[in-house]
Amino acid sequence: xxxxxxxxxxxxxxxxxxxxxxxxxxxxxxxxxxxxxxxxxxxxxxxxxxxxxxxxxxxxxxxxxxxxxxxxxxxxxxxxxxxxxxxxxxxxxxxxxxxxxxxxxxxxxxxxxxxxxxxxxxxxxxxxxxxxxxxxxxxxxxxxxxxxxxxxxxxxxxxxxxxxxxxxxxxxxxxxxxxxxxxxxxxxxxxxxxxxxxxxxxxxxxxxxxxxxxxxxxxxxxxxxxxxxxxxxxxxxxxxxxxxxxxxxxxxxxxxxxxxxxxxxxxxxxxxxxxxxxxxxxxxxxxxxxxxxxxxxxxx
Numbered sequence: 001x002x003x004x005x006x007x008x009x010x011x012x013x014x015x016x017x018x019x020x021x022x023x024x025x026x027x028x029x030x031x032x033x034x035x036x037x038x039x040x041x042x043x044x045x046x047x048x049x050x051x052x053x054x055x056x057x058x059x060x061x062x063x064x065x066x067x068x069x070x071x072x073x074x075x076x077x078x079x080x081x082x083x084x085x086x087x088x089x090x091x092x093x094x095x096x097x098x099x100x101x102x103x104x105x106x107x108x109x110x111x112x113x114x115x116x117x118x119x120x121x122x123x124x125x126x127x128x129x130x131x132x133x134x135x136x137x138x139x140x141x142x143x144x145x146x147x148x149x150x151x152x153x154x155x156x157x158x159x160x161x162x163x164x165x166x167x168x169x170x171x172x173x174x175x176x177x178x179x180x181x182x183x184x185x186x187x188x189x190x191x192x193x194x195x196x197x198x199x200x201x202x203x204x205x206x207x208x209x210x211x212x213x214x215x216x217x218x219x220x221x222x223x224x225x226x227x228x229x230x231x232x233x234x235x236x237x238x239x240x241x242x243x244x245x246x247x248x249x250x251x252x253x254x255x256x257x258x259x260x261x262x263x264x265x266x267x268x269x270x271x272x273x274x275x276x277x278x279x280x281x282x283x284x285x286x287x288x289x290x291x292x293x294x295x296x297x298x299x300x
Contacts, residue, residue, distance in 0.1 A: 006196075007200050007289075010197045010200035011200050011204040013201050014028075014200065014201035014205040017201065031202030032202050032261075034198060035103065038191055040103075040106075040164070040168075041165050041168035042192040044169055045171065045180075048122070057120075059120075059238065060124035060127070064098075064099075064101075064128025064129055064132065064254075064255075065128060065132070067234060068097040068132060071225060071230065072097060075089065088218050090140060090143070090272045092218060092222055094144075094266060094270075095263050095277055096225055096259060097136070098132055098137065098263045100259065100288075101129045104203065106196075106199075109121040109254070113246075113296075116246070117246055121254060125254070126165065126169050130165060133263060138266075141266050141269075141272070145272060146271065212275070215276045219279060222280045223280070226280075226284055227288060238252070252299060253292070256291065256295045257292075258287070258288035261281060264278070
């Protein structure tokens with residue numbers, strides 16, 4: 001748990017930096033860009049050689065897609081019950097199925113489960129969350145946004161193939177049997193080590209909670225679905241099938257992550273309930289820091 005407390009300290013540092021007058025308000029963007037283009041690809045390059053290809057890897061690969069289908073059905077059902085606007089429905093369809101499985105999931109997994117669990121977290125994020133971000137989220141944003149252009153197959157493929165973490169995944173797989181040179185390995189190790197402090201400082205820097213009374217039902221629904229129902233559903237799926245082990249444990253833990261910041265950014269750029277999205281992401285992260293250790297305790 002000592003590493004978890006370090007994560008909290010990084011979060012507090014980010015929140016304090018936001019109050020420093022000399023810090024530009026765009027600093028959070030710079031932090032996230034560094035993580036996206038440098039630290040996250042380095043972490044993937046570091047962990048790909050640890051992958052031991054087996055049927056067990058199908059569990060973290062399949063779980064996010066099964067949950068995506070379930071969450072979409074839940075959101076559409078609740079939208080009819082509560083009569084949410086098309087804007088709110090589109091926003092929830094974007095931010096709820098996908099968890100913060102890299103920016104928050106990686107550091108929390110490493111902090112609580114150790115480095116041996118990271119390959120499963122990488123598979124969950126890259127095969128599930130990342131591809132869904134590049135495909136499903138792009139399509140939903142275009143369908144529900146009044147200003148977005150129709151997504152094309154070519155545009156979606158370009159997004160996938162040019163994404164830094166995907167490029168790192170391909171390179172890591174190609175070099176999996178040959179390994180890296182000593183210098184490259186040291187560079188990868190040093191850069192990947194910066195992910196946890198930088199990303200949590202960035203989260204702390206940009207953490208906001210803004211919502212109104214009219215947004216209460218979608219807000220509460222979103223928090224309950226994301227932090228409670230999704231890990232419960234993941235556990236139900238695999239435990240009912242008699243599955244266990246680290247692959248199942250990490251899949252459930254990743255399913256418990258708060259909403260993905262990147263998906264929220266896309267929803268906001270598409271003009272889909274920006275204040276509600278910011279509120280769900282901010283409150284989700286704060287509550288997630290309390291619920292994730294509980295999930296960890298239940299799983300161990």
